[in-house]
Amino acid sequence: MEDITKENIANWFKDLQDSICNTLEELDGKSKFLEDKWEHPEGGGGRSRVIKNGSLIEKGGVNFSAVSGPTPDKILQALNLPQADFFATGVSIVLHPENPWVPIIHMNIRYFEMSNGVWWFGGGIDLTPHYVIKEKAHSFHQYLKAACDKHDSSFYPKFKKWADDYFFVKHRNETRGVGGVFFDRLTNTEHKSKEDHWAFVKEIGQTFIPAYEDAVAELRNREWNKADKDWQKIRRGRYVEFNLVHDKGTKFGLDTNGRTESILMSLPPEANWEYDYQPINDLQKKTLYLLKKDIDWI
């Protein structure tokens, strides 16, 4: 059995980044990822990979990082712990499609440990369609439920609800999209070992590609017009609002002097704001109606 050291976790994450980038390049068929290697001032670094102006992906990033240093005070205070060093590694993905019919997708899986022995896993996948299509949301959630159910039948309901609560744009009273799964601070308990959690986190990482392939299938070939693009830009504005106002990961990264360009790769290529925008057709109305918590997509 593989030893679950931080090095092994980071290496697996790196390999996942490689394989996801390869598959996305094939799927896109036009653009290639460009890589920026960077170093963290305190220790470690990352590989930021970005793709743009593709046939499928207008702007996207697939980032790997493994950084270390003194644990930020915010974390120590929250946990009420004395000074300790930390190590954090993860893979983060956000893909903004060119075609407004295709959803935005986000995935993150991460591992965190401290020199005092504390460790946890976190992560999630969620989908943000510009136009919500029930069948596609259903199918997306089925991929996630199947991945969760292989490990624990309580995971999908719990982590689906967590995603609904997390990916919520409070000041708009709407969810970011149709949700997915979100989990954090998974550590050893009476019933779950580090092996169990690591197997689950790897499963989520491996679910990204099939879930995304399904999410874009057929939609990427739909015709779209200027009105669709305008709506996409309005919805991207909401994505910006969530990421900059509410997303704890973005906030934490910016607060702790993370690499700004890697953190903000999640932002869309173009976003619009219009004062008091009102939906102009039934599809837009239906989308707004479906941006709610606690919809059972299964």
Add this chain to the structure above:
Amino acid sequence: MEDITKENIANWFKDLQDSICNTLEELDGKSKFLEDKWEHPEGGGGRSRVIKNGSLIEKGGVNFSAVSGPTPDKILQALNLPQADFFATGVSIVLHPENPWVPIIHMNIRYFEMSNGVWWFGGGIDLTPHYVIKEKAHSFHQYLKAACDKHDSSFYPKFKKWADDYFFVKHRNETRGVGGVFFDRLTNTEHKSKEDHWAFVKEIGQTFIPAYEDAVAELRNREWNKADKDWQKIRRGRYVEFNLVHDKGTKFGLDTNGRTESILMSLPPEANWEYDYQPINDLQKKTLYLLKKDIDWI
């Protein structure tokens, strides 16, 4: 002498909104403001006025509000005070120009009081050019300095520095623009009465139009091309980042269930993000070089 009651302050602010909107319509020459009247769930309300697709202003808002209710816990905690009611009134302006040569401008003046007798004024004006032109920044700061100097020679240096520190995009290590003046919690002291502060706040409100007319003069007629517009959209992205990540007023408004559409009227009509954007010409480089604190524009 006029009685400085909250009603009188709010009425003066309303009149200022009227006169600024009238002058801006004349200055724009094409578009007119549309008004939304709204009510605050706890008490009071506002008049949001927005203008779009003008010959000068692509998207802008001039908002008045006067709201009341139980003081938000955040303020009471910060001041270590027991429960009290509050009253807050103000005028807020953000204007995004069509022409990339014309700067974005922002002004806010506000008055806050509580049923326990605590009160203060706050406000500021600042300029965010997409291309920084030294002579224009100099001239803008001269308007502000002249306004400040009429009241106290210590105001301009103090409030100019406050603006540099406040309008700072920490995660980009750059100022939002060329600054201006910013002040908060002006209340009575040994040397300053409520009359003194109110006279100063009115002066700032009345400085907005002449300072803006000067800031747009000549520039509004400059030719611009797609490269200028692209750069404007990148810079507008930074404006979004400041407002959503750092601006305390925006944060406070969203946290306390303020009217989202009125708060976010500050966001630009269109903004772009490009991974690791690098300046493509000397003008862009010069602008980035001048987005620093502590430049003496006088």
